Amino acid sequence: MIKMKKALGAKVVGNICPVWLVATYDKNDKPNLLNVGACGWANGKPPCVQVSIRDIRYSHSAIVERKAFTVNIPSDDQWKEADYAGIASGRDADKFKDLGFTPVKSDLVDAPMILECPVNFECRLIGSIELGYNTLFIGEVLDVKVDEHVIDEELGPDIRLIKPMVYWANWGWKGNSYHSIGSELGKVYTQKTKPQR
């Protein structure tokens, strides 16, 4: 069979992204949060994340001014909260209040964590790259806070209890959607010889 490929152009399609809520303080110390559609892990040592944010977003100036942010991983039952957090703006809405979220001041960086999210990364801004409309911010993760009730004694933070979700980005079609994580396929670093098919 010859596989036929279709060229779709230079678009954001066919891509999954973890759903992350980035939290900051604005210039009046009001906590704010944003659902970022382009983000991910960026480095192992030191642990770093990247979050890419449009310059018109209210959170953009907060990160530049405070040189800090937190990444807060919502559970999949918080998808409506996450979606709202990507639409409303901290300029005129108090998104923490609207969502019933509790801001907890980080001891390590100048940013609030979302108590209701099971995993929080406290990040110090260490670099950025301008990419047209967006700035890609690099945050060094100084600590990871995890709800005690989602930590398994043996496995550590347990994906089945944290229930993170992904955002399916398929701009130009109707498919943009949030998805839960499915079943485990296999363990990492187990296929040390070529797979037999």
Add this chain to the structure above:
Amino acid sequence: MIKMKKALGAKVVGNICPVWLVATYDKNDKPNLLNVGACGWANGKPPCVQVSIRDIRYSHSAIVERKAFTVNIPSDDQWKEADYAGIASGRDADKFKDLGFTPVKSDLVDAPMILECPVNFECRLIGSIELGYNTLFIGEVLDVKVDEHVIDEELGPDIRLIKPMVYWANWGWKGNSYHSIGSELGKVYTQKTKPQR
């Protein structure tokens, strides 16, 4: 209830990452591929991705020299191939041959695509940041190629047919694993007012 959070330190834990295979040509034009554990979408306009690669990896020099790479999204039934691609090195192994993958030369960038992966992004290197051991490479996506049989007439590229997977990174515990994508939770940009709970 007061939520108790546990501080786990500056580690790569509690995080999901899309599984991407990055393909390059080496200095002898041999095609190579790598499973990158830190990567993701980085920008909307122009569409950009980031892939973060250790400087000791064979693919690192290939990206620097050719200023190009492709991102190839495997289906979840290719998790063993993806895992092997993160362990073996292109210095001494022909991973395309070992995995039965077909390299297809891109017309747009100086890198091969993996025919057997349902989605391919052709990327031109436009920037990088050094992050300790890793370099974070930014690639501008010049085109997205998608297998015709995973494109739904209405939805476009269909996540249920592409079946991308995620990597659950939980270093320091036993949990590191590949996971399929689960059910759809809801549509993006639908929660225009605060959710009622």
